[in-house]
Amino acid sequence: MILRWILFGALAGICAAQQAPAVNTQDGRLQTLGSQQGPGAANPYAARLPEGPTPRTAEGHPDLSGNWAPNAIRQNVDMIGSGVEVPMLPWAQELYLQHKQSLSKDDPEARCLPPGVPRMSTTPYPWSIVQTPKLIVIVYEGGAHIWRKIFLDGRAHDPNVAETWLGDSIGHWEGDTLVIDTVGMNDKTWIDQAGIPHSSDLHVIERIRRPDLAHLEIEHTIDDPKTFSKPWKFTTHPTLLKGELIEYICQENNKDVEHLFGK
Secondary structure, eight states, X not given: OOOHHHHHHHHHHHHHHSOOOEEEOXXXXXXXOOXXXXXXXXXXXXXXXXXXXXXXXXXXXXXXXXXXXXXXXXXXXXTTTTTOOOOBOHHHXXXXXXXXXXXXXXXXXXXXXXXXXXXXXXXXXXXXXXXXSXXXXXXXXXXXXXXXXXXXXXXXXXXXXXXXXXXXXXXXXXXXXXXXXXXXXXXXXXXXXXXXXXXXXXXXXXEEEEEETTEEXXXXXXEOTTTBSSOEEEEEOOEEOSSOXXXXXXXXXXXXXXXXXXX
């Protein structure tokens, strides 16, 4: 694995000054590295994205299926630095500062553990959505090469849900917006590389829209009264990926750990 956390740090510095441009990956896929690339954002590479209306399923819902580039590197590296207000309680603020002062050397994702929710949306590797009337499956290229299942069959959360890396997700439609409700996550993940913590009471609501053929909009609401003084939000703008997901095995040939000395 390439030294991606060193790269993330460099990208964070670049992104703090300006919006990062789209880049072509080695296999020809187009991936924009900015964090606020909405449909109306200035993007010299926008012409490379296909144009067209929102595709719809036989049931009339927006069809979210496809391969998507997250476009959220700034939020992944430094949520607060990207301009998001994160109202941490004193204990969380203290732990967050410890993570920053140690240069994030203990970031679980750097050790090939799953990023968790909501960080699965910001980790800079593409993902695929497979949509059916009763179930949506999201397959992630990176972040431990893992998947999520979002149940749309009207079930409630499992009352005996065990704490897991990605939690228990159920969804429903509100007009053209898919609402995903996730609970039951462990407290081992960080919300960003800088080290925003959370407790096992974390509750995440994702509201996903597909305004046209090549864009998604995902509004994330974070609610964890043990960690934050009030719920807070951030929004990402994935774009349709040019190409397919590739095999990515974080645990194979991992060169990061030996370099993560921190402070």
